[in-house]
Structure formats: C-alpha cells, structure tokens
Amino acid sequence: MKKNVLYLVAAVFVGLLCGYFIFGTNSTAPGEKVHNDHDHEEVGSSEMWTCSMHPQIMQPEPGDCPICGMDLIPAETGADGLSANEIKMTENAIALANIQTTIVGSVAGASGDNSILLSGKIVPNDENNAVQASYFDGRLERLHVNYEGQKIQKGQLLATIYSPNLVAAQQELLTTTTLKESQPALYEAVRNKLKLWKLSDAQIAAIETTGKVKDNFPIYATVTGTVTEVAAREGDYVKQGQPILKVSNLTTVWAEFDAYENQISSLKVGQKIKVVSNAYAAKEFEATLSFVDPILSNATRTVIVRAILKNTDDLFKPGxxxxxxxxGENNHNEDIITVPASAVMWTGERSLVYVKSSVDQPIFEMREVKINGRNGENISIASGLQHGEEIVTNGTFTIDAAAQLQGKKSMMNKMGGRVMTGHEHHTGMEATSNKAETSSHIEMEFSKSFQDDFSKALHTYLEMKDAFVSGEPQQITSLAKKAAAAFKSLPKKDLGTLDKEHLEKSIAMFWAIGNSGRLEQQREHLVVLNEHMVAMAMNLKSPSENLYVQRCPMANSNQGAVWLSLDEEIRNPYYDSGMLTCGSVIQVIQ
Structure with a gap:
C-alpha cells in the first residue's frame, strides 16, 4: 500500500513538472504574436523579404505578397533558409557542371611566379612595308601579280600600262636625240623626266637605239617581299602615285600585345619576352620589347606592346x-589575396565571385569584390574576400545562370527577384486591394505576346551572329541594322525597368555595330550586346527552340564573353577561323 502511494505521488510530480515546461513559459494571450530580442535582431538584419508560398517574390521591405496577400517573411527564414544572394545546388548538378573550388590563399604559383601574361597577334612589320605605285597616269593593260600572299622579287615584272603621257615623252626623247649635239641641255632634261618616272638607263637607251615608241610600258618591282594587298585591277585607270600593290617583307614581323592599365608600370622597352603561338605550342620564341604605346585606348583601356620576331623560316603568319x-620581380606579400582569373566574373561595372558559404552543404554566396590587378592567370583582390574562404574557380557562370533562373541576385540582376506575370499581378491586386505595389527594381516575366515577338526578332540577331562567325563586316553591318529595327518594334509597355534597360541597350549596340565597318570594333560592341541579349533570353519561358548560352573564356581580352546559339556546337563569333571552336555551353534554355 505504501508503495502504491509513493508511485502515485511521483506520477503527480512528473505531470506537474511537464505541464510547467509546456505551458508555464508561454504567458501570452491566445492569438497574441510573440516578439523577443532575437526576433528583432532577425528582422533588423534582413535585407530582402519573400513569400513562403511564392519564393520568387523578393522585396526590400516587409509587407504583403502581391499574389496571395500573405505576410512576407525575411528571406533568410524562408523555406530554403537562404538569402537573396545565396543559392543551393544538388550534388548531381555540381558534378554535371564540373564545379571546382579553391581555398583563398592556396592559389598554386601565387607566391612564386609573378610573371605577366599578355595576349596578342602577329602583324606585318610596318618598317618593312612598301608600296608599288604607278609613276605616271595610265590604264593597266595587264597585271601579272594579282592576289595577296604572292611572293615577288626585286626586278620582277608586275604590270604593263598604257600611258599617253609616257608615249609623248618617248617621242620627245627621240626628237631630242637628233639635237643631242646642238642642244645637250634639252636632251638631258627629257632623259631626266623619264628617270623620274622610274625608267632605267637601260630602258631609255633601248628606246633611243630602236627608235620605236612603246605603247604598253612594263612596271617592275622595286623591292622583294610578300603581297599584302592588291589595290588595282586590270583595266583600271590609275593616277600618278596611286598604289597598285602593297608589299611587306616578312623576314621580320611584329608581335603586338594588349596590356592593361595596371600592367603598364611593369613594362619597359628592352625587356625580354617569351612568345608562344598556337601553331607551335611546344616552342618558345625569345624576343625583346621594342615599343610601348604612350597612348591608352579609351575603348579597351589597354596599350599596345610590341616585340620584333625574326621570321626567316616563315613560321609566323600575320593574324x-x-x-x-x-x-616580373617577386614581390609577394602575404596580405595580398590572389585568386585564379577564372573565379572572377566582370560585368563592366562590378567584379563578382561565388563563395562556398557552408562547409557541409553545397551553398554558394555571390559576393562583390574589388580587383587590384592581374598577373598572368591570377587576379589580386583589394577587398571582398578573406584568407581561408572557399571560392568557386570552375563553373562560376553555371552557378550564376542557375541563380538567375531561381530569381536570386546574379551577375545580370543586381537586386534579384522575379515578379509574377501580368495575369498573376492582376489577380493579386484584386484579392488585396490595399496591398503595396511591387518595388520598381523587381522585373516581370515576359507576356506570351512579347515572348512570341521577341522570338521572331531573335532570329535577326542569330543571323547577325552567324555573320560574325564568318567574319564578314559588310554583311554584319546590314544584318545589325535589320536587327536594330526588329527589336525597336517590340512593345515595351509590359516590360519591367531592368528589362526595358536591357532592350534599349541592345538596340543601341545593334546600331553601333551597324554603323561600324571594322570587324574588330564590331566584335567589341558584340561583347556588350550579348550581355543584354542573354539576360533577356534567360527570362523566356519555354521558347519554341532550345537556346544555348555559350561562353568563351579567352574572348574580350581574356575576360570572357557570352553569346546565344540555336546549335549546341560551338561556333565562336569573337574570333576568326583558327578559334571557331573555343568555348563551351554554360546554360540551355529549353
């Protein structure tokens, strides 16, 4: 009996204790919302607010969801527990994208090799260039050298020309020959005129000996070299001094490189440089810097650095x-943070990296950094990163593309967020008449009608892109103007602020390409155009054809550039035939 009472007392005590822990600590009235210091800390630190039912909604302040009317919650406490600039990827996606990471401060070679890497191309040595011109007015009857790349020797017959002035001068010579004894000054004056027209003493003597006037007079090469341009054709009438051929002696050539502003202080005339060509990748050629351009290009923010290469074996071809x-000098500083160049994305205004923000999970945070300079394949960071942090060094653009698709902050979208379609927005406004309007920075998905019109206009862009692949400036000019007109006709009333900006800047770049006749300059404009075209294309929902977002890391002076294609096969629009397959597919818009 005593044992039963003891058990009963113990049970009552345990029950009271459990009741205290369950109900005793919650003294608020039913329905009353609990606020504590921790909650206030979370609210105060939140940058973006989202809807638990519609995570595509991102707003910079609390309020109601414009779709369903529910209270917005801090993005950090949303369903996935991630902020607007964080993205979580599956292990399978990471494997497919071949995403690789590196610990900041462990970059191989950062402390030993401080060399400067420059990209450039071979061009003819202007000091060895010559022009074969016509020394008198006339008509080209026969052109014996008529294509570029043809080698000529000094004294070789280049062309024959009919010149009324030369015919008259020959007749004067024959007349004054009979007066050579009585009027030697007149005779010498006529001979000197023929010499000024580059007739040799042997040619003048032949005219005097035969006593015959030549109607078609030969023109001989005055230099040895390779024809780089044919400036006239058979049947053309040429003026005195007008070029017929341009010739370059390719026994020496120039290697011209582009150097960035932060590299200029390390470059001096007389420095040794090792040159490697794609054609002879296993062989290094020694050269010396002969010229550093004193004028910085406003367009590319680079200067031209030049070295002279011996080319007696014809190994180097212009282009x-x-x-x-x-x-360079090894001035390694432990405080300088150095990362691989492949880790940094550059938009023209911002430099971005992706940091692995979780040790155990594949979560990546987009972070803006400031660049201090570049040495070879490494970039030094002035601010934004700390030693020991883990950053993405391969697959950066794949992560960024996935972030944009999920409405997160990305390279193309500073603020992040996607907004509902016009129908969803209209429904949400009807359901909650007193709801706040969507923030101006949030962009809307394209309407069905706009997507259809955009897809049609997109084909004009793709035609122009194919012309870049072929390297045809005149065709590019024509197609760029056609594309500008097509995109200008697109309706803008349903577009958000950012999408309008992308569209307007795309139109401006189309016109810039159309108004430029130089392929190199057109490709510079194409880099900017493609950034905006890709940003708009990423907002397409179920396009009629698969679109491949492709990227070449070497384009845009090794900063990388993207483009759109209907074909998975890489056809690079930024380079000529030797680099057509440089690049990879970083995103498929299905």
Whole structure:
C-alpha cells in the first residue's frame, strides 16, 4: 500500500513538472504574436523579404505578397533558409557542371611566379612595308601579280600600262636625240623626266637605239617581299602615285600585345619576352620589347606592346594569335589575396565571385569584390574576400545562370527577384486591394505576346551572329541594322525597368555595330550586346527552340564573353577561323 502511494505521488510530480515546461513559459494571450530580442535582431538584419508560398517574390521591405496577400517573411527564414544572394545546388548538378573550388590563399604559383601574361597577334612589320605605285597616269593593260600572299622579287615584272603621257615623252626623247649635239641641255632634261618616272638607263637607251615608241610600258618591282594587298585591277585607270600593290617583307614581323592599365608600370622597352603561338605550342620564341604605346585606348583601356620576331623560316603568319610572358620581380606579400582569373566574373561595372558559404552543404554566396590587378592567370583582390574562404574557380557562370533562373541576385540582376506575370499581378491586386505595389527594381516575366515577338526578332540577331562567325563586316553591318529595327518594334509597355534597360541597350549596340565597318570594333560592341541579349533570353519561358548560352573564356581580352546559339556546337563569333571552336555551353534554355 505504501508503495502504491509513493508511485502515485511521483506520477503527480512528473505531470506537474511537464505541464510547467509546456505551458508555464508561454504567458501570452491566445492569438497574441510573440516578439523577443532575437526576433528583432532577425528582422533588423534582413535585407530582402519573400513569400513562403511564392519564393520568387523578393522585396526590400516587409509587407504583403502581391499574389496571395500573405505576410512576407525575411528571406533568410524562408523555406530554403537562404538569402537573396545565396543559392543551393544538388550534388548531381555540381558534378554535371564540373564545379571546382579553391581555398583563398592556396592559389598554386601565387607566391612564386609573378610573371605577366599578355595576349596578342602577329602583324606585318610596318618598317618593312612598301608600296608599288604607278609613276605616271595610265590604264593597266595587264597585271601579272594579282592576289595577296604572292611572293615577288626585286626586278620582277608586275604590270604593263598604257600611258599617253609616257608615249609623248618617248617621242620627245627621240626628237631630242637628233639635237643631242646642238642642244645637250634639252636632251638631258627629257632623259631626266623619264628617270623620274622610274625608267632605267637601260630602258631609255633601248628606246633611243630602236627608235620605236612603246605603247604598253612594263612596271617592275622595286623591292622583294610578300603581297599584302592588291589595290588595282586590270583595266583600271590609275593616277600618278596611286598604289597598285602593297608589299611587306616578312623576314621580320611584329608581335603586338594588349596590356592593361595596371600592367603598364611593369613594362619597359628592352625587356625580354617569351612568345608562344598556337601553331607551335611546344616552342618558345625569345624576343625583346621594342615599343610601348604612350597612348591608352579609351575603348579597351589597354596599350599596345610590341616585340620584333625574326621570321626567316616563315613560321609566323600575320593574324596568328600569340601569348607573351614577361618575368616580373617577386614581390609577394602575404596580405595580398590572389585568386585564379577564372573565379572572377566582370560585368563592366562590378567584379563578382561565388563563395562556398557552408562547409557541409553545397551553398554558394555571390559576393562583390574589388580587383587590384592581374598577373598572368591570377587576379589580386583589394577587398571582398578573406584568407581561408572557399571560392568557386570552375563553373562560376553555371552557378550564376542557375541563380538567375531561381530569381536570386546574379551577375545580370543586381537586386534579384522575379515578379509574377501580368495575369498573376492582376489577380493579386484584386484579392488585396490595399496591398503595396511591387518595388520598381523587381522585373516581370515576359507576356506570351512579347515572348512570341521577341522570338521572331531573335532570329535577326542569330543571323547577325552567324555573320560574325564568318567574319564578314559588310554583311554584319546590314544584318545589325535589320536587327536594330526588329527589336525597336517590340512593345515595351509590359516590360519591367531592368528589362526595358536591357532592350534599349541592345538596340543601341545593334546600331553601333551597324554603323561600324571594322570587324574588330564590331566584335567589341558584340561583347556588350550579348550581355543584354542573354539576360533577356534567360527570362523566356519555354521558347519554341532550345537556346544555348555559350561562353568563351579567352574572348574580350581574356575576360570572357557570352553569346546565344540555336546549335549546341560551338561556333565562336569573337574570333576568326583558327578559334571557331573555343568555348563551351554554360546554360540551355529549353
């Protein structure tokens, strides 16, 4: 009996204790919302607010969801527990994208090799260029050298020309020959006129000996070299001094490189440089810097650096891509943060990296950094990163593309967020008449009618892109103007602020390409155009054809550039035939 009472007392005590822990600590009235210091800390630190039912909604302040009317919650406490600039990827997606990471401060070679890497190409040596011109007015009857790349020797017959002035001068010579004894001054004056027209003494003597006037007079080469341009054709009438051929002696050539502003202080005339060509990748050629351009290009923010290469074996062809390596002083500083160049994305205004923000989970945070300079394949960071942090060094653009698709902050979208379609927005406004309007920075998905019109206009862009692949400036000019007109006709009333900006800047770039006749300059404009075209294309929902977002890391002076294509096969629009397959697919819009 005593045992039963003891058990009963113990049970009552345990029950009271459990009741205290369950109900005793909650003294608020039913329905009353609990606020504590921790909650206030979370609210105060939240940058973006989202809807638990519609995570695509991102707003910079609390309020109601414009779709369903529910209270917005801090993005950090949403369903996935991630902020607007964080993205979580599956292990399978990471494997497919071949995403690789590196610990900041462990970059291989950062502390030993401080060399400067430069990209450039082979061009003719202007000091060895010559022009074969016509020394008198006339008509080209026969052109014996008529294509570029043809080698000529000094004294070789280039063309025959009919010149009324030369015919008259020959007749004067024959007349004054009979007066040579009585009027020697007149005779010498006529001979000197023929010499000024580059007739040799042997040619003048032949006219005097035969006593016959030549109607078609030969023109001989005055230099040895390779024809780089044919400036006239058979049947053309040429003026005195007008070029017929342009010739370059390719026994020496120039290797011209582009150097960035932060590299200028390390470059001096007389420095040794090792040059490697794609054609002879296993062989290094020694050269010396002969020229550093004193004028900085406003368009590319680079200067031209030049070295002279001996080319007696005809190894180097003008137009070849080459890289140059200049050894620098080893002034390694432990406080300087250095990362691989592949880790940094540059938009023209911002430099971004993706940091692995979780040790155990594949969560990546987009972070803005400031660049201090570049040495070879490494970039030094002035601010934004700390030693020991883990950053993405391969697959950066794949992560960024996935972030944009999920409405997160991305390279193309500073603020992040996607907004509902016009129908969803209308429904949400009807359901909650007193709801706040969507923030101006949030962009809307394209309407069905706009997507259809955009897809039609997109084909004009793709035609122009194919012309870049072929390297045809005149065709590019024509197609760029056609594309500008097509995109200008697109309706803008349903577009958000950012999408309008992308569209307007795309139209401006189309016109810039159409008004430029130089392929190199057109490709510079294409880099900017493609950034905006890709940003708009990423908002397409179920396009009629698969679109491939492709990227070449070497384009845009090794900063990388993207483009759109209907074909998975890489056809690079930024380079000529030697680099057509440079690049990879970073995103498929299905």
């Amino acid at each position: 070849m891509f080459v890289t140059g390596k200049i050894s």
